[in-house]
Amino acid sequence: SAVISQKPSRDICQRGTSLTIQCQVDSQVTMMFWYRQQPGQSLTLIATANQGSEATYESGFVIDKFPISRPNLTFSTLTVSNMSPEDSSIYLCSVEVNEQFFGPGTRLTVL
């Protein structure tokens, strides 16, 4: 299993600013993912962030808007850049360890 923590748990930001979300895992894992859950919606995969390689983005998501770092096997960050109200969502990281474990999420509100 894996225990995942995320910081911050929630934030309220002004449009045009950027927010960096941290994801910390209690064990070393290769595969890590970032998802977005818009209000009242399901989860959508943003990108795969495997250590040792560049993050790969899903259709509709670009590196300039959602830069990702993966400096080691227990940590990753997702930055939401130049935010607009449409970026208001819950952002979740997950790791694959025989099954996919999810962090508690970061609830972002953009005014």
Add this chain to the structure above:
Amino acid sequence: AQSVTQLDSQVPVFEEAPVELRCNYSSSVSVYLFWYVQYPNQGLQLLLKYLSGSTLVKGINGFEAEFNKSQTSFHLRKPSVHISDTAEYFCAVRSNDYKLSFGAGTTVTVRA
């Protein structure tokens, strides 16, 4: 490409009654299926998964699901629900590179 369709957006049910949440999938490769639960203001928790083997899968909290290849379905069931089962339930299919595609979710509201 893989996708999941959850046929019911909302399911109201009385306490101690049975519940079934429907999920249909499409996949051009090997099928790995999951049900997750999201309690209010909490993260996602795995209820059960089908990777291979027996088509009847038992999970936590008394839930079970049956994989039906001919009908491309993976319906979730519980014979008797509790108030604490009130939550959002997501069906998901996993690709060979471990990416999950989620259905739209089913809101289960259990009433006394």
